[in-house]
Amino acid sequence: METNHTNTPDLGPVAAAMARLASGVDDARLGDPTPCPKYAVRELLAHILGLSVAFRDAARKDLGPTTDTDPGTVTPVLEDDWRGTLPRVLDELVAAWRAPGAWDGDTQAGGVTFPAAIAGRVALNELLVHGWDLARATGQDHDPDEASLAVSYGLLKPAADDPGSDGMFGPAVPVPDDAPLLDRVIALSGRSPHWTGEADTR
Secondary structure (H helix, E strand, O other): OOOOOOOOOHHHHHHHHHHHHHHHOHHOOOOOEEEOOOOOOOHHHHHHHHHHHHHHHHOOOOOOOOOOOHHOOOOOOOOOOOHHHHHHHHHHHHHHHOOOOOOEEEEEOEEEEEEHHHHHHHHHHHHHHHHHHHHHHHOOOOOOOHHHHHHHHHHHHHHEEEEEEOOOOOOOOOOOOOOEEEEEEHHHHHOOOOOOOOOHOO
């Protein structure tokens, strides 16, 4: 059965935001901490580049080394030419998920096989949340579009509400019910919306 493509998200806005944020990173901040405890800014950028390649290939159903590796098993290393490579890969990622058939059937990313319709949403969420990580770590603004935020919230909320689950990316951080949607999404991803670089604010 084919996916109803009128209901599939567009990764364009989150990819464009990520490209803008990456371009605003000063080399002097590559060693700074991020809301991802294991990653400084350089490792976060390397992770973003790696996941963009993986989910690009997942959309293309080009399965292999880029899609079957669990990112948690390796420490990402930032390429010297990342400033040129990342925007290109982000463009390829968007195009791949806009292509016919991208959202149909099953695919693989991070060593996990799952429906492409879910994989595309995971890819969008990864860029949105890691965009917030990068913005917060480097002192930049990040204001994701409402449609993308709704996709992330819809992806993260069911796992957080499951009593037997710690959520998709760790236990959710409590926030008020009337908190901005971005804060609620970030909290559902296991991060404190108020992270400022201190270890105890995650």
